[in-house]
Amino acid sequence: MSDAPALRLSGRAKIGAAPIFGPLSLRAPAGEWTCLLGPSGVGKSTVLRLFAGLGDGIAFDGEAVAEDGVRLDGRVALMGQSDLLMPWLDATANVTLGARLRGTSPGRDRAREILGRVGLSEHADKRPHALSGGQRQRVALARTLMEDRPVVLLDEPFSALDARSRAQMQDLATELLAGRTVLHVTHDAAEAARLGQTILLMTRAGIASFPPPEASTPRLYDAPGTLAFQGRLLRLLMDTR
Amino acid sequence: MRRAARIGGVALTALLLWQALVTLAELPRFILPGPGLVFATLWSSRALIAEHALITALEVLLGLGLGAVLGFASAILLTASPLARSILRPMLVFSQAVPVFALAPILTLWLGYGLWSKVAMALLIIYFPVTSAFFDALMRTPPAWLELARVMNATPARVLWRVRVPAALPGFASGLRLAAVYAPIGAIIGEWVGASRGLGYLMLLANGRAKIDLMFAALIVLAVLTLLLHAAVDAACRRLWER
Structure with missing residues (x-):
């Protein structure tokens, strides 16, 4: 995806009188996977919401923009911890939701192809209640891919899955989202160590960048380099307040 | 099957208590007839009762159908338009402060002694529960879906139609279930105030002539009709949601 822009945020945010994060700045390089790692409550999700244009109710003094100068509206896809599938729609209809909400052609063939890529060809006609948690999150990934947006914002999308499904989803997402600018909010050091091409640690003190191991992503979960880096990230997380 | 057996058991117990009360208190038949006499009258007057029951059923079904459509449309309008919300919502609440029963005579005056004054009563009595149950559900769409x-980049009309309405259908269904029980009350009140046909009219007539057995027979038929309607609406709503 050659038109994937870099993302930049600088400023401070409050909800009412309560500060969420102080003055900080971060940059997610174009076409790369950036993990925004940090403990709960430091405002990671707020960063995503600002990029997604969902900043109502957040008093934000600063800017959250694409570096190519074009507005982010309409160039962003969002995937969260909850799959947000509509229970009355089958998997295919859920994947084509965006088109149907915009009143454009749903492209059912492409939806089926994408469902095939996430390994759900057999389940295209099933409703969410007939799918496992991991399968539902694959449908959500397919819906995100169907949107075909250059910027993808992930808010702990794998944290509710069991360890095996999580590792599989990490591999799948890395493969299918390659080339897009991905900003991935997570509180899991192991996940950041596997997936991040850029790793930003967000704490009350601000944002610090930590260069990940050389290996290409998704890094092997049991490679010594990955494990050592994961340990280091966890240590940093533990030492922050 | 076990549910049917339980219902049968409850009904049988109620009938036995009823008979025991009549026998032990030596109640005359013009005060409270025993179940045996009521069911005998129900059978011997079946043609008469069926004729009136059909009218009441028609009034109830028309009132329920029109009330459901109006309630559905009103809730959508209230959701889609903040202006409508600011004007109509206080009016809706105020309308609930007026007992619908008190309107029955005026409705009869306006719409005549025939079918439509009763349909209007049934409609009025269910309009608010249907509208408010559906509207509340429409306003409770999970925020994450809307985000x-x-x-x-969805258009507001499509979000309403493809996300909010389907998500709120269970709320609409619970409004309809309530309506299925309320609508017959509306029709009967309408018939009491002024009618020449219908179960309400028949009950009033029987009461006046001290034919309490016929009154109870009509009452039983009315209760059974209401239960059947409730079960039918319940089944329809389930099907709607599972489809």
């Missing part, structure tokens, strides 16, 4: 739709 997802926003990031997808």
